[in-house]
Amino acid sequence: MQGDQEPLGEFDLIDRYFASGRPGASGAPGTPGAQVANRRTDVILGIGDDAALLRCLEGSDLVAAVDTLVAGRHFPEGSAPRSIGHRSLAVNLSDLAAMGATPAWATLALTLPSAERSWLEGFSAGFMELAAAHGVELVGGDTTAGPLTISVQILGQVERGSALRRGGAQPGDVLAVTGTLGDAGAGLALVTGQATAEDRVAAAELIERFEYPMPRVQFGSSARGIASAAMDLSDGLAGDLPKFARASGLAAHVDVGRLPLSGALRSSATVAQAREWALAAGDDYELLVAVPAQRFDELAAVASRLNLTFTAIGDLRRGTGITWALDGQPFAAPARGYDHFR
Ligand code: ADP
Numbered sequence: 001m002q003g004d005q006e007p008l009g010e011f012d013l014i015d016r017y018f019a020s021g022r023p024g025a026s027g028a029p030g031t032p033g034a035q036v037a038n039r040r041t042d043v044i045l046g047i048g049d050d051a052a053l054l055r056c057l058e059g060s061d062l063v064a065a066v067d068t069l070v071a072g073r074h075f076p077e078g079s080a081p082r083s084i085g086h087r088s089l090a091v092n093l094s095d096l097a098a099m100g101a102t103p104a105w106a107t108l109a110l111t112l113p114s115a116e117r118s119w120l121e122g123f124s125a126g127f128m129e130l131a132a133a134h135g136v137e138l139v140g141g142d143t144t145a146g147p148l149t150i151s152v153q154i155l156g157q158v159e160r161g162s163a164l165r166r167g168g169a170q171p172g173d174v175l176a177v178t179g180t181l182g183d184a185g186a187g188l189a190l191v192t193g194q195a196t197a198e199d200r201v202a203a204a205e206l207i208e209r210f211e212y213p214m215p216r217v218q219f220g221s222s223a224r225g226i227a228s229a230a231m232d233l234s235d236g237l238a239g240d241l242p243k244f245a246r247a248s249g250l251a252a253h254v255d256v257g258r259l260p261l262s263g264a265l266r267s268s269a270t271v272a273q274a275r276e277w278a279l280a281a282g283d284d285y286e287l288l289v290a291v292p293a294q295r296f297d298e299l300a301a302v303a304s305r306l307n308l309t310f311t312a313i314g315d316l317r318r319g320t321g322i323t324w325a326l327d328g329q330p331f332a333a334p335a336r337g338y339d340h341f342r
C-alpha cells in the first residue's frame with residue numbers, strides 16, 4: 001500500500017478513483033474505499049483490459065455520444081472538482097436524454113496537469129454519484145498528463161427504431177421546453193464575477209444550476225412516441241433553435257414572453273437580462289421538444305410526474321428561419337450561441 005503523500009502513478013490513480021473496486025483493474029486488487037459505482041450485469045469486461053465488452057439488449061439500437069470539457073473554456077479554471085466531474089457526465093447524459101435513450105455505460109478520457117489526490121477525490125465523487133443515479137457504469141478510459149481536459153463517451157440503448165431525433169417536427173407542432181432557462185448562464189456570470197446578486201439564496205441556486213445540471217433522462221425516455229422531435233439546450237435557445245428547426249425543414253416562432261424563468265433568476269436580474277441569459281447563455285441542459293398540439297397535455301403530465309415544468313414557448317411552421325415576438329411585436333433575439341471557431 002502506498003502512503004498518502006507519495007505521488008500517484010497512472011495505474012494507482014485509475015484503481016483508486018475509477019475502477020470501483022473491480023478486481024483485476026490494471027492487474028491490481030480493487031482499492032477498498034474507492035468509489036462504488038453501479039455494477040451492471042451487461043458489463044462482461046469493464047476497466048482493466050484493453051477494451052470493455054458490453055452486452056447490448058436484443059431489439060435495441062445502440063446510442064453513442066461524446067463531449068469534451070476544456071478548463072477555462074467549458075468551466076472556469078479552479079472550478080470545484082466535484083462540479084467538473086458531475087458536468088462532464090451530465091452533458092453527455094443530456095445528449096442521450098434528447099434521443100430518448102437509456103444510458104448504460106461510459107468511458108472517460110482524462111488529461112490532468114498533475115495527479116492531485118484532493119482534486120481526483122472530488123472529481124470522481126461528482127462523476128460516480130451522477131453515474132450511480134442513472135445506473136451508468138464507467139467501463140474504461142484513458143489517463144494522460146497535459147492541460148486539464150475531460151472527454152466522456154456515453155453509450156446507451158433505445159428500443160429499436162424509437163429514438164427521438166431533431167428532424168421529426170411537423171408544421172403546427174407546439175415548441176416546448178422542460179424546466180427553466182437562463183439559470184446556468186446567470187450562475188456562470190455569478191461565478192466569474194460578471195454579475196452580482198443581493199439575494200444570496202437565489203445566487204446559490206443559480207450557481208448550483210451551472211455547476212450541477214440535471215440531465216432530463218427520464219423525461220426524454222418517456223417522451224418517445226409522444227414528442228415528434230427533441231434536442232438538448234447546451235448553447236442557448238437562440239443558437240440551438242435554428243439547428244432544431246432546420247433539421248425538420250421548418251420555421252419556428254417563439255413568444256419570448258413565455259420563456260420559463262425561475263424565481264431565483266427573476267429575483268436576481270431584470271427581466272431583460274434574464275431573457276438574454278435564457279436565449280444566449282447556454283449550459284441549461286433542458287430539453288427542447290416539438291409535440292403535436294393534441295398531445296401537449298400528455299407530455300406535460302409526464303413532466304409533472306417528474307416534478308418538472310413543461311412550457312409551450314411557440315410553434316413550428318412551414319418555411320425557414322426563426323421569428324421572435326414579445327407582446328405581439330417583433331423581438332430582436334441576442335446573438336447566436338457559442339461557436340468555438342468564431
Ligand atoms: P491501454 O494502454 O490498453 O489503453 P491503459 O493502460 O491506458 O490501457 O488503461 C488500463 C485500463 O484502465 C483500461 O481498461 C482503461 O480502459 C482503464 N482506464 C484508463 N484510464 C481510465 C480512466 N480515467 N477512467 C476509467 N478507466 C480508465
Ligand code: MG
Nearest residue numbers: 050141142143
Ligand atoms: Mg490507454
